[in-house]
Amino acid sequence: MDPDHSTVGRALDLFDTTPAVGAGLPLWLPDGAVVRAELERFALEQALASGCRRVYTPVLAKRELFERSGHWDKFSADMWPEMVVGGESFVLRPANCPHHTQVFAARPHSHRDLPVRLAELGAMFRSELSGVLGGLSRVRQINLDDAHSFCRPDQVVAEVRLALDAIRHCYAVLGIEVGRFRLSVRGPGGRYLGDDEQWRTAEAQLREALDDAGLAYEVAPGEAAFYGPKIDVQVTDRRGREETLSTVQVDSNQPERFGLTYVGADGRKHRPVMVHRGLLSSMERLTAILLESSAGRLPTWLTPVQVRVLPVGEQHAGPGRELAAELTAAGIRAVVDERGSLPSRVREAHERRDAYVAVLGDAEVAAGSVAVSAPGLPSRAVLPRAELRRRLAEEVTDRRRERAVAAGR
Template identity: 55%
Template sequence: MYDHRRLGRELELFDTDPLMGAGLPYWLPDGAIVRHALEEYVREVERAAGYRHVYSPVLGKRELYEISGHWSHYSEDMFPPMALGSEEVVLRPSLCPHHALIYRSRSHSYRELPLRIAELGGMYRSELSGVLGGLTRVRSIQLNDAHIFCTLEQAVDEARSALELIGRAYADLGIRAARYRLSLPGEGGKYVADPELWERATGLLKQVLAEAGLAYDAVEGEAAFYGPKIDVQITDPAGREATLSTVQIDFHQPERFDLHYIGADGAKHRPVMVHRSIIGSVERAVAHLIEEHGGAFPAWLAPVQLVVLPVSDAQEEQAHEVVRRALARGLRAECAGPGQGSLGARIRAARLVPYQAVIGEREADGDLVAVRLRDGRRPGAQPVEGLLERIAVCADTRAAELWSAA
C-alpha cells in the first residue's frame, strides 16, 4: 500500500516547510517535471476539444464574490479580505467569477456558442489544519478548470462531452473511477434558495448520465452552493474516497452576472454555464498518480524516462553522448556513472525509471545499448537510435506498454 505523503518525499517530488505553512507544499525538480507534463497534457487535450485558454488574476475585489454568491455562501472557506486603499481584495476560492467576467467583457452571438474557456489557475481556500494532508488537501490549489457558455439546447451535449474527456484522460493516466456521484443540495442556508434552478439543473445532469450510460449514486449535501454536479470519485489504497473531476450545469452565475448572448431573433438570451474539470486540482491528481502507480509513472509522465549506465569509466563519455542525443529528441534522460556505485546498485537505484540502457565494452564498439525495462524484461542489445525512437513513440502516444512488438 502506497502513501503519497511518504513516497512523494522519498522520491523527492514535493515537500513542505513550517515557514511556508501547512497546506502549502512546494514542488521539487522531479515533481515539477511530473506537474509540467500533466499540465501540458491537459492543455493539449483541451485545445483539441475546442477550448481556448486564458489567464486571470488570483485576486479579486470583495464585491466580485458578493455578486457571485461566494461571500454569502462560502466565505468561511475563504481567506480574509486584505485592505487595498479604500477597497478590499480577496484571494479567489474559485475561477468561476473571473471567467464570467471574461465572457461579459465582449458581446456574443448565438453563432459563437458554445464558447469554451479553460485555465490552469491558482486558487486559495482556508482549509482547517485538521483536514490538510500531503497534496490531497491543500490551501494553495492549481486547478484545471473550464467554463462553457452555451445555449440551453447545447448544455447536455457539452456536459456529456466533458465526461468523455474525463474518461479519455483517466485512460491515458492509468486512473480508474471508483463511482459517479450526482451531488445534490442538503438542508440549511449553505445553498442558493431557488428550487426551480435546482430542479432544472438536476434534470439535465440526470439526462447527461443516462445518455452516457453511467450508473451513479445520488447523494444529498455534496452539491456546490449554486447548483448540483456530477462528481467522479476515486479511492486511495486505504479505500478513502475523494472527488477528482467534476461536471456542473449552472443557471445561477449567468443570472448573477447578467450574462447574455444575441439570439437568432436579435433579442438577448441568457447562456447556460457548464463548469468542468478534467483532472481537478493538479495537487490531488499527482497525489493519486503517486499512489496508483507506486511512483512508477507512465513513461510520458516519468521524471526520468531513460537512465544510461556505463559499466566502467571507459564507457562514460559514450554514455553522456547517448544522454545528449536523448535530450535533443526531447526525452528526459540522465547518466548514472560508476562514481555512483556498482552497476547492480545503480540499476536498483533506477528501478522506477521506465528504460535503462547499459553500455559495456561490446555495446560501445557497436553504438549499441543493452536495454532493461522497468518491469524486468530485457530486450537485449539495441541500436541507440532505435531505442530513442521507441521511447519517443511511447511518450508521444502515451502508451501504457513500454515495449510493444515492432
C-alpha cells in the first residue's frame, strides 16, 4: 500500500471527501473518528496534567473581535467571508486566542491566580485555495489542540519550559522524532504588532527556556507570528518535507489590545503575558504524520479494531462472541468476524491493520484460552482469556508503541 497518508486513510476507511461537502473538508469515518477521539483524549489529559482548565468557545465571533486582535488586518484574505446577521458582521475564526482573551477577561484576577491556563480543542477555519488542498495535511477546517497561559512576566520562562516538556513527552509517546527546534523571530519587511522592547524581551525569554531545557535550536528570521516570536517544533515527513507540528509563542500584544489586567501584589493593575501553546498541532496534520510514519499500522491504543476475534467454525461462534463481549466490557475495541474462510479473515485483519487477531478453535475453547497474533509481526501466543484481557488493558492504558501482548511482554 502506498504509504501516503491520503491513500492509507482512504484504504483503511478512516476519512474521505465528497463533492457534496467540498474539497478540504474531510469526513472522519467511524474508524477514523476512533483515532481522532483517542488523540483528543490524550491531548486533554496532557493539558490537564500541565494545569490547564478546559473551556469551550464559539467557532465564530463579531468581526470587531478579530480587528482588535490584529487577525483581520493580517489574515482577512485567508479568512472566510464575513456573514451579516441583523446588521452585525460575523466571521468564522482563524484562531482560538482572541476568544480565550475574552474568557480571561470575563472575571477579575489577582497575581495569586496566575498563571491562568486555558485549553480547548477547537475548530478553526482557513479559506485555502482548492489547488493546495490535500488529504488531511491541507484542509479548510482544522481542529487544533490549543492552550493559552495568562501569566506574570516573571512566570513566562517557566511556562515555556512547561510547554516544551509536555511536547517532548507527547512526541515520545507517539514516536514522533523532532527534526529541529526553530526560534522564529521577526524579519525585515514584515508587519508585526508591538514595540522593539516587547519583542526583545519575548525573544530573550524563549531563548532562556530553550537553553534551560538543553535544546539546540536554529534562529529563523521572518518566521515569527505577527504578534510575537515563537518556538516551532519541526518534523520531517517520509518524503523529506519539513513542517511545523507544535509551537510555543510569547505574546504581549493581544493582552494589551484587549486591555487584560490582573491586580498585582502592590494593589495596582498590571498587564499579563500570553503564552500560546499548540501541543499536538491539529488533529488532521497529526493524523497524517502518524499514518505516513507507520504506514497505517498504529499503536494498539490508537488502532480502531484492537482485537479481531476469529472463531474457526460455526461451533466456535458462541465462545467468540463471549470473548468479544468480555474484551469490550474491559474497554478493549473488539469485533467478531465469522464471515468466510479463516485464511481470508486473517488476511483481511492484516490488510485492515488490526492490532491483534484472536483465534478460537476446539483446543482453545476446551482450555478457556485464545491463540493471539499481531498482524505484520512474528508474535504468537496462546493465553488464558483473563490473561489476554489483562495484557491488552495494560498495553492500551500505558499507550505502548510496540505490540507486546502476543510476544508475552
